Amino acid sequence: MRAMLAIIRRDLMRWRRNPGRLALLLALPLVLAGVFALAFGSGGSGLSVRVLVLDEDDTPLSNLLAGALGSQEDTGPLDVEIVGDEGRAMIENGEASALVVIPEGFTDAFLAGRPAALRLLKNPSQRFLPQAVEEALRAGAVVLSQASRTLRDELDQFHEMLQADAKPDPLVIGAMSTRIAEKLETVADYVFPPVIELEVASAGDGESADDGPTMQAVLALMLPGLAVLSLLFFAQSATRDVMEERDRGLTRHLLTAPVSVGEYLLAKCVAVVIVSALGFGLLIALGVLAGIDWGPPVAVLALLLAAATAASGLLLLLVSLTGSEMSANALTTIVVMVSAMVGGSFVPLPVLPAFLLPVSRLTVNYWATHGFLTLIRDGGGLADVTTEIAVLSTAGLAMLALGAWRLARRIRRGDV
Amino acid sequence: MLTVQGLTRCFGQVRAVDGISFEVRDGEIFGLLGPNGAGKTTTISMISGVLAPDAGQVLVDGVDIWERPKQVKRMLGVVPQEVAVYEDLTGRDNLVFWASLYGLKGADRRRAIDEALERVGLADRADDRVRDYSGGMKRRLNLSMGLIHAPKFLLLDEPTVGIDPQARLAILDVVREVARGGTTVLYTTHYMDEAEKLCDRMAIIDRGEILASGTLDELTRLAGEGDVLRVSGSFGAEDLRGKIAGIDGVEISRIGDGFALLSVVPEGPGLAQLLPRLLDGEAGIDDVSIQRSNLESVFIALTGRALRD
Numbered sequence: 001m002r003a004m005l006a007i008i009r010r011d012l013m014r015w016r017r018n019p020g021r022l023a024l025l026l027a028l029p030l031v032l033a034g035v036f037a038l039a040f041g042s043g044g045s046g047l048s049v050r051v052l053v054l055d056e057d058d059t060p061l062s063n064l065l066a067g068a069l070g071s072q073e074d075t076g077p078l079d080v081e082i083v084g085d086e087g088r089a090m091i092e093n094g095e096a097s098a099l100v101v102i103p104e105g106f107t108d109a110f111l112a113g114r115p116a117a118l119r120l121l122k123n124p125s126q127r128f129l130p131q132a133v134e135e136a137l138r139a140g141a142v143v144l145s146q147a148s149r150t151l152r153d154e155l156d157q158f159h160e161m162l163q164a165d166a167k168p169d170p171l172v173i174g175a176m177s178t179r180i181a182e183k184l185e186t187v188a189d190y191v192f193p194p195v196i197e198l199e200v201a202s203a204g205d206g207e208s209a210d211d212g213p214t215m216q217a218v219l220a221l222m223l224p225g226l227a228v229l230s231l232l233f234f235a236q237s238a239t240r241d242v243m244e245e246r247d248r249g250l251t252r253h254l255l256t257a258p259v260s261v262g263e264y265l266l267a268k269c270v271a272v273v274i275v276s277a278l279g280f281g282l283l284i285a286l287g288v289l290a291g292i293d294w295g296p297p298v299a300v301l302a303l304l305l306a307a308a309t310a311a312s313g314l315l316l317l318l319v320s321l322t323g324s325e326m327s328a329n330a331l332t333t334i335v336v337m338v339s340a341m342v343g344g345s346f347v348p349l350p351v352l353p354a355f356l357l358p359v360s361r362l363t364v365n366y367w368a369t370h371g372f373l374t375l376i377r378d379g380g381g382l383a384d385v386t387t388e389i390a391v392l393s394t395a396g397l398a399m400l401a402l403g404a405w406r407l408a409r410r411i412r413r414g415d416v
Numbered sequence: 417m418l419t420v421q422g423l424t425r426c427f428g429q430v431r432a433v434d435g436i437s438f439e440v441r442d443g444e445i446f447g448l449l450g451p452n453g454a455g456k457t458t459t460i461s462m463i464s465g466v467l468a469p470d471a472g473q474v475l476v477d478g479v480d481i482w483e484r485p486k487q488v489k490r491m492l493g494v495v496p497q498e499v500a501v502y503e504d505l506t507g508r509d510n511l512v513f514w515a516s517l518y519g520l521k522g523a524d525r526r527r528a529i530d531e532a533l534e535r536v537g538l539a540d541r542a543d544d545r546v547r548d549y550s551g552g553m554k555r556r557l558n559l560s561m562g563l564i565h566a567p568k569f570l571l572l573d574e575p576t577v578g579i580d581p582q583a584r585l586a587i588l589d590v591v592r593e594v595a596r597g598g599t600t601v602l603y604t605t606h607y608m609d610e611a612e613k614l615c616d617r618m619a620i621i622d623r624g625e626i627l628a629s630g631t632l633d634e635l636t637r638l639a640g641e642g643d644v645l646r647v648s649g650s651f652g653a654e655d656l657r658g659k660i661a662g663i664d665g666v667e668i669s670r671i672g673d674g675f676a677l678l679s680v681v682p683e684g685p686g687l688a689q690l691l692p693r694l695l696d697g698e699a700g701i702d703d704v705s706i707q708r709s710n711l712e713s714v715f716i717a718l719t720g721r722a723l724r725d
Contacts, residue, residue, distance in 0.1 A: 006516035010502070017504050249498030256464040256494035257517040258486040414427070414467050
């Protein structure tokens with residue numbers, strides 16, 4: 001017991017003396033979580049893309065286009081603002097992500113079927129957000145170009161009406177509307193989905209934006225899976241020590257002290273579980289700071305320990321199958337990454353394809369992530385995650401025992 | 417007393433240690449001298465209870481290590497051939513851990529650590545990380561870990577491999593000092609000079625077998641009282657016998673494949689008469705070397721090979 005405690009203390013001390021190693025393992029899932037949150041999140045926590053629109057053409061059509069962008073009260077992450085000439089100075093000062101310029105002559109060129117260009121000035125100090133605006137604008141340009149070709153006759157007639165001083169004839173407008181409707185009907189299947197999307201945004205109906213996930217909601221969805229991935233990384237790093245100690249002769253030296261093989265391996269298992277649980281615990285704490293309610297502490301603690309046991313067992317078993325630190329690294333990395341992919345660490349479990357679920361259920365990631373999502377999203381308690389705790393604990397202890405047994409057998413055979 | 421009886425260990429088809437027996441008496445420094453791959457480390461591993469022997473017994477003060485491993489291991493201090501220290505910890509951290517394994521705690525542990533650090537000259541670097549130590553310092557830390565619990569028996573497996581001469585001398589001084597304090601030392605090495613200077617008695621091991629054992633004087637007598645000539649080439653045994661015929665004080669000690677060892681009585685007429693005959697170019701002899709009797713010549717006499725081969 002004394003020797004076991006000494007080994008556990010030493011392993012924990014080694015982690016304490018290597019804050020870089022700890023930080024790396026903690027940072028990886030957080031970085032991934034941040035990327036996912038930025039990619040899929042909106043509104044809620046203040047992420048926004050400020051876009052300025054400068055209408056130099058100043059025609060009814062350009063006014064319509066600028067107004068369509070700028071009149072929305074809530075466009076989700078887009079904060080569109082119609083500006084005058086001061087817009088150029090604003091973008092130069094870095095006050096927005098992009099400036100969309102509708103240049104003089106745009107309407108004439110568009111209605112006459114000539115190439116018409118919108119200009120986009122991007123904020124050079126930003127990288128991703130202006131790119132997002134550019135992509136959106138390209139999509140818009142495609143829609144306008146298709147409209148220009150499909151509605152050529154009607155646009156010509158509309159152009160003449162704009163240039164004429166006289167008041168437009170209602171009958172002409174009615175006939176033109178009918179023809180436009182007929183043409184749109186013929187291409188409805190292809191055009192309407194994007195047009196409809198556009199119209200929903202243009203209508204100023206904030207419902208769609210409100211329904212979009214907030215960064216906090218994305219974190220709540222993604223963090224459990226990524227924290228489980230981090231747990232596996234911690235377990236991988238901790239179990240890798242077993243092979244490193246073997247390869248460097250440290251195990252052989254240790255066993256010259258009054259320590260049995262069983263005590264050594266048990267101490268290593270306990271140390272791995274503690275390190276993994278502490279790492280996971282830190283991520284839970286960070287999640288709490290980000291506003292995530294993980295659920296009842298007792299349930300969280302029980303699930304955490306079960307998950308840490310399972311992760312440690314899996315990694316110890318894998319390490320016991322390998323012959324060196326290098327091969328242990330290769331095998332454990334492959335298994336951890338595949339588990340993460342199919343087990344809900346990279347793709348949230350609720351949107352995981354159904355055909356993957358049977359495979360997913362074979363992973364630590366699935367059961368641990370499923371348990372935490374039950375606590376976080378469904379407001380579940382300890383009783384709701386007993387299956388997950390049972391599966392993880394049982395499998396974890398079985399794998400720990402099998403891995404330790406294999407390693408002990410190897411050490412006793414002299415492979416130490 | 418440390419008693420090794422018929423110790424045997426095979427790895428697959430390879431018989432790494434083949435029925436060796438020897439005794440290390442209380443308070444002496446006993447050397448196990450042999451080339452790389454002779455079976456020294458396997459022997460130490462079995463004596464220290466890490467590797468189970470296929471046959472044989474290790475008794476430490478009459479107790480079989482494989483029957484009561486923890487009791488025996490508390491009496492042993494082992495300094496392995498590898499530098500088995502945690503480089504991300506400080507020197508003191510390593511010693512705290514190692515002392516804890518032997519149940520040392522509190523003031524006793526602090527005192528033992530300070531003494532061990534002082535003894536190996538690392539007191540001023542104790543709180544530095546081991547990764548910042550030089551090779552010699554790591555070796556000294558390795559040695560201090562074996563001494564931390566003041567063991568009755570100290571087993572050192574080639575503790576001076578790969579370090580500079582100054583660090584080597586420092587380690588040998590510590591070993592002598594420990595032995596003077598009453599600790600029994602088993603020291604393996606392939607450095608002949610280390611064994612000659614350090615050990616009270618020694619055994620020569622090669623290919624898993626003990627070839628000879630005794631004091632330095634006893635062993636060197638095995639190579640003969642005089643000089644040893646090592647003759648190599650493509651000669652036949654009869655050719656060689658013809659060459660030495662009629663020269664007093666010269667005899668063939670051993671003939672092997674492409675070599676022969678000749679024993680030459682010192683201060684006799686043998687060498688002056690023998691050399692011209694051997695080097696006349698007619699017998700197919702390519703090379704002749706002369707060695708004074710030492711452990712190297714003993715090893716050559718026993719195996720036909722140099723210790724460094």
